[in-house]
Amino acid sequence: MALRACGFIIFRRLAQCSPPHNIEYLLLQTSYGEHHWTPPKGHVDPGEDDLTTAWRETQEEAGLGKEHLCMVNGFLHKLHYEVRGKQKEVLYWLAELRDPSIKVILSDEHQDYRWAKLDEACSLAKYQDLQDTLKSVQHFLEKGEGRQ
Template sequence: MALRACGFIVFRRLASRIPSLDSIEYLLLQTSYGKHHWTPPKGHVDPGEDDLTTALRETKEEAGLGAEDLQVVDGFIQELHYEVQGKPKEVLYWLAELRDPAIAVTLSDEHQDYRWAKLDEACALAQYKDLQETLRAAHRHLQDKQ
């Protein structure tokens, strides 16, 4: 059975006279363990917990951003499948906009840094092809909704 995790692709829109996709930045957190990879906030599903509740809990724990800070974007969910230390893992990501682009991110001890990055930089930081494609899919979804 695959290990299951859930999280959010969190984005914010920078102030701009003309709203555009160029004003969007994505939140990535740098782990404080292993190879210090960059990832959106996510974490393991607790027994009896539903997936969306996990995503909200983990985003609050890892980045200090609660449900009151986020606006979940309808119609977007991505499921990733990969192996970690030889064991299957699946991750579900929803897309959520930060309601107040100026709100501070507060990291847990699981992470040592965070960055708001435009799509190209976010993909470069993400390193893993499936996560890069998830970020691009989120961007396309926002483009289609504009």
């Protein structure tokens, strides 16, 4: 059975820039392993549904809850890959930060965070499937989807 993790790709829109250059993505740098960069996500607890996991993990890892984020309807992305010989599936929803000045509060699992425009976010996210996911989010937002 595949390991399953869920999380949010979180973005904010900067007022001082015009679209599409006003979009920045939140990436967290792990404090373990290769110190890779990733959106907030984590494993599903027994009896927990996927979306509840995404909210819980985002609160735990970045200090951002439903009062800080506005979930964007119509976007759900699934990734499948192998970690240490086991299949893993990751589900990402999309959420916009309501107030771009809100501070991220990291858990012990992460040592740093960064708000990055698409190009920088893709270079930080060294895995191709995560880069592709970020690009699909950008395309989704540029098409005018995700506007409240």
